[in-house]
Amino acid sequence: MSGTTIVVLAIPFFLAGVGIGAVETAQYSAVATLAPSDLRGSAFGLLATVQSLGNLAASVVAGVLWTALSPAAAFTYLAAWMLLALAGLLFTAVRRAS
Structure with a gap:
């Protein structure tokens, strides 16, 4: 690989x-802020469960798409979910601000 190719690939990974660091920090902060103190431990456990099941489902579907169709299909699928999550976050933020 040339140096230019490595830089082009490194930028999205960076x-x-x-993004992952910011989102995970925000998730844990939201749980700590919004969960009642007597349920906070269970809320963190639920968050971890939802995250792990989401990661498993995304990995399985992306792996099948990668194998059956193409890497582009897998990345398109994951990008679509990312955009849907971003839209939901923005909708929630706007709704909460008003």
Whole structure:
């Protein structure tokens, strides 16, 4: 691989890492802020369960798409879910602000 190709590939990986770090921090902060103190431990457990099941489902579907169709199909599927999640987050933020 040439140096230019590595940089082009490194940029999305870097941005994804920053995004994941920001989202996971926000999720844990939201649970700590919104969950009642007597249920906070269970709320963190539920968050971890939802995250792990979501990761499993995404990995299985993306793996099947990658194998059966193409890597582009897998990335398109995952990008669509990312955009849907972003739209939901923005909708919730706008609704909560008003």
